[in-house]
Amino acid sequence: MDDKMMLMIPGPTPVPEQVLLAMAKHPMGHRSGEFxxxxxxATENLKWLHQTQNDVLILTASGTGAMEAGIINFLSxxxxxxxxxxxxxxxxxxxVARAYGLAVQAITAEWGKPLDPEAFRTALEADTQKQIKAVIVTHSETSTGVLNDLKTINRHVKAHGEALIIVDAVTSLGACSVPVDEWGLDVVGSGSQKGYMIPPGLxxxxxxxxxxxxxxTATLPKYYLDLGPYRKNAAKQTTPFTPPVNLFFALQAALTMMKAEGLEAIFARHDRHKRATRAAVKAMNLPLLGPDDVASPAITAVLPQQVEAEKIRSVMKKQFDIALAGGQEHLKGKIFRIGHLGFVCDRNILAATSSLEATLMQLGYDQFNPGAGVAAASAVLNS
Amino acid sequence: MDDKMMLMIPGPTPVPEQVLLAMAKHPMGHRSGEFxxxxxxATENLKWLHQTQNDVLILTASGTGAMEAGIINFLSxxxxxxxxxxxxxxxxxxxVARAYGLAVQAITAEWGKPLDPEAFRTALEADTQKQIKAVIVTHSETSTGVLNDLKTINRHVKAHGEALIIVDAVTSLGACSVPVDEWGLDVVGSGSQKGYMIPPGLxxxxxxxxxxxxxxTATLPKYYLDLGPYRKNAAKQTTPFTPPVNLFFALQAALTMMKAEGLEAIFARHDRHKRATRAAVKAMNLPLLGPDDVASPAITAVLPQQVEAEKIRSVMKKQFDIALAGGQEHLKGKIFRIGHLGFVCDRNILAATSSLEATLMQLGYDQFNPGAGVAAASAVLNS
Known part of the structure; x- marks a missing residue:
């Protein structure tokens, strides 16, 4: 049905009505006192969300732009x-790092598995000359739904002493705790269309x-993504270049809602939805891509057997007006991903899991007892 | 009054209600067929607006980001x-060029005066080794309201044969003709919050x-602003990174309105508003910063005597709810700028000029006959 799509992808995520309406206001001058x-x-509330006294800068760019800025501003x-x-x-x-001529040592793990903190420890301890200038870690890996053990990896970075820790928190910030000051995270990037409950663009x-x-002392070339002018202008409550003022109205409204809900309640909600979704998928006897103990609070990746992932997505979209994400790169066509990030309530989880059951029935998948998935989700939501 | 501000700054510019409401729709998945x-x-209509068959790419960035991309992608x-x-x-x-280690030869003119095309001809003719790789020109200089003679400068670039012409058309595109194919303009940058009638962010x-x-063959480092992936994805009707989908809804609505009005009508409207505004300012015996024959269709800069520019701006804002722009850099406090760009109608020009008259009267400026400015504007609007 037109205008009926429910987004359960890892971004853009659903946007509250009061945020949409704030965004629909007439623009104001970006050099005005009102702006x-x-x-x-917004900056004060971003610091609250980041649990930090550090600067939190706002860029007109996708999350990739912010992460690039977070890398190139501090390295040569x-x-x-x-x-x-x-x-x-x-x-x-x-x-990104290679594009700028950095000497990259990749620490890899299979897609769907978490990064091994020990591999970071070994590499960092071997660097007695302190030549490693930064460690770049994706906290919640959106493509697989795996939450890497940032806390432990960061502890090894701190033991090294020299290297900066640069974190992609694009789908973890606002979904689970990213205590920037407590952990001493140097650079943390995130994007508006995720836990923030606003459309993409910031x-x-x-x-x-x-x-x-x-x-x-960093010398990589930059101008639009040069964070120095952002910092200087942020101190004067402004931005170096014309900002998307309507998205700022949305940001202001969304952060006000988040503060009213409270950090602990937001994190508990995401944790509950993650557990409910995983319980439902298990009760449908569909394999999950990653293990429970490293599951992202933002997204659940499912690797269906005996039924095609893309067929599931298609029925979910066409009959039940629910958008799920597909797999990326070599997982394309093999997995589907259920986003439960941002403005998501318990009802949405039940709508998604019940629709998934109906979809599986329609596709002739009979490896589960109809109703079992929803019952499992309900049990978690009620617990 | 709250919610009453009329924007007559050179961006953000006023946004039509149907564009605001399009923007307030719920986001959709950016990898969906619908998007x-x-x-x-939008891409087809952008080509129409640019009068070109060239690629027109859409970036999530301010105009500065696009101009940086327009420079660094083609040079080493x-x-x-x-x-x-x-x-x-x-x-x-x-x-920007210096930040990336380019060898910059600046061709300067006093603020408020146009660039001299002869200076470009001389420099380009002297370059018999064809070492000049690009000529970067700002078409409408927003800080002064001067429209540089892009057509003539470009002719000299074409005679050189080797150099690319890279154009900042941020406040000229959609305000006057920028015939990309007819003139053979290689790279043309613009921003959404100007002639496009949508908020900033694209x-x-x-x-x-x-x-x-x-x-x-260009080797400057880049990733987020690397245009190759934008081109490749645009061919598949998508974007390399998550785009601000709601601003795309706005773009779609605004370009539909622009097509309905037609290029010639849009350009004629801007020309009429420019002439009416300048006639009004002259009738108030206020000096204009730049001469008539190089006046930008987007913005008129006024250098008031016997009355302070900032006092004018303050009364215009507080009593008449009209936002004017101030001067920048060394012109700060010396000039004010009237934006007449984008979604501006004849009524707006009369509201601005009549309010300016009332403001001057309130500030004790008596070097004009009250009513003369509005009469002069009306005569142009009716002609």
Whole structure:
């Protein structure tokens, strides 16, 4: 049906009505006092969301633009970096680093498996000359639904002492705790169309004093993504270039909603939805791509057997008006991914799991008891 | 009054209600067939607006991001470039070029004066070794309201034969004719919050086959702004990174409105508003910053005497709810700028000029006959 699609992809995610309506207001001048107040309020609330006193900068770019800025502002050509690569996005940060002439040492894991913190420890401990300048890690790997063990990897980075930790938190920030100050995360990138509950178009970077010190001597070329002017302008509640003012209205409204819900409640909700979704999928006897103990709070990847992933997506979309994500790269056609990130409520989880059951029945998959998936999800949601 | 501000700044510009409401729709998946249709339609209409068969790519960035992409994708470190610099934006492109290690030869003119095409001819004719790889020109210099003579400068670039012409058309595209194919403009950058009548957040680049040939050997580092993947994805009606889907809804709606109005009507409207505004300012005996024959169709800069520019802006904003732009850099506090770009009708011009008269009267400026400015504007609008 027209206008009926329910987004359960890992971004864009659903947007609350009050956020959509805030966005539909007439633009205002971006150099006005009124707009500066919005920048100031949004920045304060972003610090709250990041659990940090570090600068949190707002860029007009997709999450990839923010991550590129988070890499190139603190490094120089030839610098050695460790990059965790166990999915499409980890792989992308290695590509970015190579595009700028950094010496990349990739620490890989199979797609669907988590990065091994021990591999980081070994590489960092072997670097007695302290030549590794940064470690780049994707926290929630969106392509597989795996949550890497950032806390442990970061502990090894801290033991190294020299390297910066640069984190892709695009689908973890706002879904689970990313305690920037407590863990001492130097650079953390995220994007608006994820946990933030607003449409794509803005991205965010928190930057630590240690990273700013590295910025002073970093020599990779940059202009639009040069974070120095962003920092300087943010101190005056403005931006170096014309910002998407309507997306700022949306950001202001969404952060107000998030503060009202509270961090612990937001994280508990995502954890509950993750567990309910996984319980339902298991009760349908469909294999999950990754193990439970490293499951992302944002997305669940399913590797169906005896029924085609793309057929499931097609029926879900056409009959039940639910958009699921497919697989990427070599997982294309093999998995489907259920997004449960951002503005998602318990009802959405039941709608998705019940529709998935009906879809499986329609496709002739008979390896489960109809109703078992929804019952399993309900049990988690009620617990 | 709350919600009453009329934007007469050079961006963000006013946005039609149907565009605001299109933007307030729920996001859709950016990898869906439905979204591809929007990308395809918008791209076709962008080509119409650019009067070109070249690729027109859509970036999630401010105009500065697009211009940076338009420079770095086609050049290598050490390449010689001519950059026209007669205002804040021309100066910015020289800064971008220098940030990437290009050998910049600036061709300057005083702010408020146009670039001299002869200076370009001289420099290009002297380059018998054909070492100048690109000429970067700002068409409408937003900081001063001067329209540079792109047509003549471009003729000299064409006579050189080797150099690319890279154009900042941020406040000229959609305000006056920028015939990309007829003139053979290689790279043309623009931004959504200008003639496009949509909020900031998108920018556009048209790219010629000659520029794509230069892309093949250009070696400046890039990833988010690497236009190759944009081109490859555009051919499949998609984008390399998550686009701001709601701004695409707005783009689709605005381009539909522009096509209904027609290019000639749009350009005639901007020309009429420019002439009416200048006639009104002259009738108030306020000096204009630049001469009539190089006046931008987007913006009129006024250099008031016997009354302070910032006081004028303050009364216009507080009493009449009209936002005017101030001066930038050394012109700060000395000029004010009236934007008449994008979704502006004749009534807006009369509202602005009559409010300006009332403001001058309130500030004790008596060097004009009250009513003379509005009468002069009306005469132009009716002619």
């Amino acid at each position: 500066s107040q919005i920048v100031a309020e 050509a030839g610098d050695r970096v460790l990059v965790g690569d166990n999915g499409k996005f980890g792989n992308r940060w290695a590509q 991205s965010f970077l928190s930057v630590s004093p240690k990273a700013w010190a590295a910025y002073e | 591809s249709q929007i990308v395809a339609e 470190a050490g390449d010689r470039v001519l950059v026209g610099d007669n205002g804040k934006f021309g100066n910015r492109w020289a800064q 920018s556009f680049l048209s790219v010629s086959p000659k520029a794509w040939a230069a892309y093949e």
